[in-house]
Amino acid sequence: xxxxxDLKRNVHRLLIRSTNWIGDAIMTTPAxxxxxxxxxxxxxxxxxxxxxAPVFDHSPHVDEVLVYDANGRHRxxxxxxxxxxxxxxxxxxxxxxxxxxxxxxxxxxMAGIPKRIGFDTDAxxxxxxxxxxxxxxxKSIHQTGYYLKMLEGAGLAGGERTLELHLGPxxxxxxxxxxxxxxxxxxxxxxxxxxxxxxGPSKQWFPERYAxxxxxxxxxxxxxxxxxxxxxxxxxxxCISGMMRAPVVDLSARTRLGEAMALIERCDAFVTNDSxxxxxxxALNTPLVAIFASTNPVATGPYSETSRVVRAPVDCSPCLxxxxxxxxxxxxxxxxxxxxFDAVRDLL
Numbered sequence: 001x002x003x004x005x006d007l008k009r010n011v012h013r014l015l016i017r018s019t020n021w022i023g024d025a026i027m028t029t030p031a032x033x034x035x036x037x038x039x040x041x042x043x044x045x046x047x048x049x050x051x052x053a054p055v056f057d058h059s060p061h062v063d064e065v066l067v068y069d070a071n072g073r074h075r076x077x078x079x080x081x082x083x084x085x086x087x088x089x090x091x092x093x094x095x096x097x098x099x100x101x102x103x104x105x106x107x108x109x110m111a112g113i114p115k116r117i118g119f120d121t122d123a124x125x126x127x128x129x130x131x132x133x134x135x136x137x138x139k140s141i142h143q144t145g146y147y148l149k150m151l152e153g154a155g156l157a158g159g160e161r162t163l164e165l166h167l168g169p170x171x172x173x174x175x176x177x178x179x180x181x182x183x184x185x186x187x188x189x190x191x192x193x194x195x196x197x198x199x200g201p202s203k204q205w206f207p208e209r210y211a212x213x214x215x216x217x218x219x220x221x222x223x224x225x226x227x228x229x230x231x232x233x234x235x236x237x238x239c240i241s242g243m244m245r246a247p248v249v250d251l252s253a254r255t256r257l258g259e260a261m262a263l264i265e266r267c268d269a270f271v272t273n274d275s276x277x278x279x280x281x282x283a284l285n286t287p288l289v290a291i292f293a294s295t296n297p298v299a300t301g302p303y304s305e306t307s308r309v310v311r312a313p314v315d316c317s318p319c320l321x322x323x324x325x326x327x328x329x330x331x332x333x334x335x336x337x338x339x340x341f342d343a344v345r346d347l348l
Contacts, residue, residue: 007094007115007130007155011042015087015095015113017104018048018056021198022257022276023300024143025055026163026283028098031147034159035096036061038151045090054257058166084110098147102127117154130154144303163303165283167262175262182249189223191344192264192281194272195240196233196252200322202294203274205332205340207236211243212337213271213344218246220341221348226267227252228260228277269344278302287347289340293331294319308343310335 016035019025025048036044046062048055053065066087068074074083080103088111095108097118105127108116118124120131132153138146148158184190195210197203214225225244227237229252237252255263261280264270270281270288274295281288282302290302292311296318301309311317312334316326324331 007117008038011039011093011115013090013092014039014042014044015090015092015108015111016044016046016062017095017097017099017108018046018052019099020049020052022052022055023279025052026165026276026279027143027300027303028147029055029059029164029283030144030159030161031098031151032056032059032061033164034148034151034157037159038156039094042093045092047087051257054261055165057258058168059164060166061164080107081110083107087111087113096151097128098150117150117156119150119153140299142298142303143300146299161303163279163283165261165280167265167284168258171258171262172265174259175266178251178255178259178263179266184224184249189221190226190267191217191221191223192226192228192267192270192272192286193240194228194270194275194277195236196229197273197275202319202322202324202329202332205273205291205293205335207240208243209335209337209340210271211240213340214240214244214248215246216337216341217269217344220345223268224249226263228255228264229253269347271340271344274300282307289343289347291332291335291340293317293329293335294321294324296320306347308347310339310343 043063045064045066046056047066047068049068056062056065084107092113094115095113097104100121102122102124105124109127116128117130118128119134121134125131132150138149144161152158193210217223225248227250229237231253234253237250241248241250264281265284267286270286272278273291278290282304285306287306289308292309297309314331317331
């Protein structure tokens with residue numbers, strides 16, 4: 001019996017540990033699809049943080065989503081032990097750890113899961129029964145391929161890199177109600193603006209340029225701007241909408257993730273920083289323009305045929321730093337409104 005058959009044998013209940021960020025989770029969807037193909041008869045459970053769980057709520061490749069509530073039931077050391085005990089009671093036969101930290105392997109070990117698969121990163125090789133070697137070459141490819149290489153390194157079959165994102169009917173209904181409540185009805189042309197991004201300000205294009213872009217897009221295409229953002233982006237959304245005379249609806253901090261995803265699906269175009277919602281738009285094949293400065297589009301760019309990346313050829317980019325050490329932030333300063341407008345115009 002070869003290693004792959006041995007790994008698949010007697011796996012009836014399988015746990016997948018999700019990554020902890022929305023964009024990363026979406027980039028694992030090709031791997032999740034491949035896992036289902038490797039284990040077609042298994043019951044597959046996805047363990048995810050609360051803000052990531054909606055990515056998998058309607059996935060046809062996952063039978064249930066378990067929430068890792070690190071701020072509630074699973075908080076602190078006691079909570080970690082409680083989580084491991086909860087998982088142990090489900091008697092999983094195998095765990096595939098897409099999340100790379102040593103904590104993921106420790107929890108799987110504490111849960112008594114006999115087969116534990118993942119990359120040998122973060123000093124966790126000894127905690128895994130089927131470690132996959134993470135080479136420098138693997139680290140340099142796009143993240144969609146990175147997670148598939150994990151499966152291949154453990155002896156499983158990989159697959160194609162196409163992203164997947166499945167929305168629920170209720171989220172689509174709520175998205176429609178949100179648009180109707182703001183007076184936007186078809187055939188209004190919608191352009192989404194996503195001016196926020198986690199991991200620091202070096203990933204964020206300037207608010208005044210988002211506002212100027214919105215003005216240009218309204219003049220050229222009679223489009224209404226829809227501003228997206230999470231709970232911490234309320235002031236940013238208010239700032240940008242306040243600088244615009246064009247029709248704009250500010251939904252910052254006003255939607256849950258499922259609703260935001262359904263609204264992005266309705267957009268005719270989406271302009272975004274390197275962020276989780278960028279990957280949402282890519283997975284939904286919404287035409288999008290992604291602005292990159294400090295981060296690397298080769299590894300984390302939008303993986304879709306309806307996307308364009310706008311960046312400037314600055315020597316120090318990508319530096320991967322959350323805050324630019326230079327006073328002028330040259331890589332972002334060099335990205336002009338004209339550059340982004342031209343990219344959106346090409347898509348529209």
